[in-house]
Amino acid sequence: MDTPLSFQDIKDAHNRIRPFINQTPVLTSNSLNAWVGAELFLKCENLQKIGAFKIRGATNAALCLSAEEKKNGIATHSSGNHAQAIALAAQNLGVKAYVVMPDNSPTVKVNAVRGYGAEIIFCTPDISARETTLDKVIKDTGAAFIHPFNNYRIIAGQATASKELLEEVRKLDALIAPIGGGGLMSGTCLTVHYLSPSVSVFGSEPKAVDDAYRSWKSGTLQKNETTKSIADGLLTNLGDKTFAIIKDHVKDIFTVSEEEIVAAMHFVWERMKIIIEPSSAVAIAAVKQQKEVFQNMKVGVIITGGNVDLAKLPFKTVPPSPGHRQSALDFLSIQPE
């Protein structure tokens, strides 16, 4: 394979970012295994700094900049986990961060980015406004742009999640991750290629935003036609750098429905007591769906993050049944504020 990243690059990235990240735990669950019909090893990046794996790539990319390149700070556009990752990476490095966010971003996300000391520049919520605004910010400030995924330093950083998993669990048959822009997926491909080439690598996507599936099938980059999925980390299209790697290394990509995503998310919350975001549930839903592929296999799953708005959960609420004793939770909900 003609790849611009060697295993040494990934090892260097890991050593570089180690002081700034958590070595996240790998969790297992008998009840989850019974539910999906395979033995899962969850690499819990929801328990990572900023609640998502994105801090790995952002930190690596920021640390790779020269003193001259980063003296005016770093900049990006994102309303998601990459925004928080860039903000915290900049704070750790003692440089400024500029984050372009749509002006209708949820307050919880705006506050999180601001909480890490970043300067937020709002734009109208469309791609051209985002790019124009970012260009202007870079021109005005001289900050260095760090792309969320189509960047080899980002890919090398994200590759360290599967590196930790493969170093901790040495007996995996397969590894699966969700695909958004492809930074995590392409990094995962490279780690497996260099470290454990016998492990089969699978991707997973919501059916509603299946650009990676269609790109992989057709061999040419495809775009999503909507952004209508609950898996808000996976709405973006692949980049050319990430696709080139994914194309060569992924064994198959499975797509799942919105209902399958919510069911997997609910199962993990209820039984494993960890909060995973819908994008992470996509990978688990895919394993459950593809019973013939994964039956009795030992499968590593990258749990990408846990950033969800607790005020807007997709779980059905049930009214108390008639004659149902008032529970403690009922009690509080009828208290005056």
Next chain:
Amino acid sequence: MDTPLSFQDIKDAHNRIRPFINQTPVLTSNSLNAWVGAELFLKCENLQKIGAFKIRGATNAALCLSAEEKKNGIATHSSGNHAQAIALAAQNLGVKAYVVMPDNSPTVKVNAVRGYGAEIIFCTPDISARETTLDKVIKDTGAAFIHPFNNYRIIAGQATASKELLEEVRKLDALIAPIGGGGLMSGTCLTVHYLSPSVSVFGSEPKAVDDAYRSWKSGTLQKNETTKSIADGLLTNLGDKTFAIIKDHVKDIFTVSEEEIVAAMHFVWERMKIIIEPSSAVAIAAVKQQKEVFQNMKVGVIITGGNVDLAKLPFKTVPPSPGHRQSALDFLSIQPE
């Protein structure tokens, strides 16, 4: 102290139950520390088998029974975590479990107990019916009764949670746990007494069910007047065995409001991405409330469990503001079923 449990008893309990429990992780969070003004080390028994520490005591008590004592199975009354703990402990030992539950118990809990193979005997939801029904079950079946907390084998089992914490984190200034029937709290007291006597031990309770606080203050066993707290694991009264230990060892007990409990629970879910039940949030709320006591201390916190009904969460839901872009989560909630 004249205690019926030696440190050897606790070590024996630990060795006995080890094959049946998880060594749960100790998690930390910079944002939680900033929020409460102390350095917290969360012993995550929400990630324990059955989602709560109760499996420790139940397993120890079941394993201590002679072949003759357990040949007809084990029995208890509980609608909470002890019910699941007895059910799983019995399954692990290959004996029958009989669990008396109120006939209005939430389906999710009934299913969980049944899922571990226990036989459920329903009764009307009051104390006298519960005791009469349990007596009849024991008479009819010859099963051995295992009390949820007022039992030294249970206390020795629960003591192993703080034993693991103190063995992993050797620099604690204080340790705090919530108090229900007192099995966990009294076990925690004994572990600290034997292993790290310089560590201050604190209890925490909902204001609404503060029998332990009033018992500790007055020196005589008090009872709760209501069971109206969201902390559904802490509604019960202390037992004489647990109170005798708590009385001698706890430095102070702090009581918190329902609002403080929900705020602490929300913070941990949102920032740490782990699901903790309201009873666990009580201890964190107490640390936050008592800033002068805990300021800059290293505080161990026993996170008792994560069993909550996801269909009945106490978090406020916010309607989308006017002009707010439809988010992915909004999208799913308007899908037809």
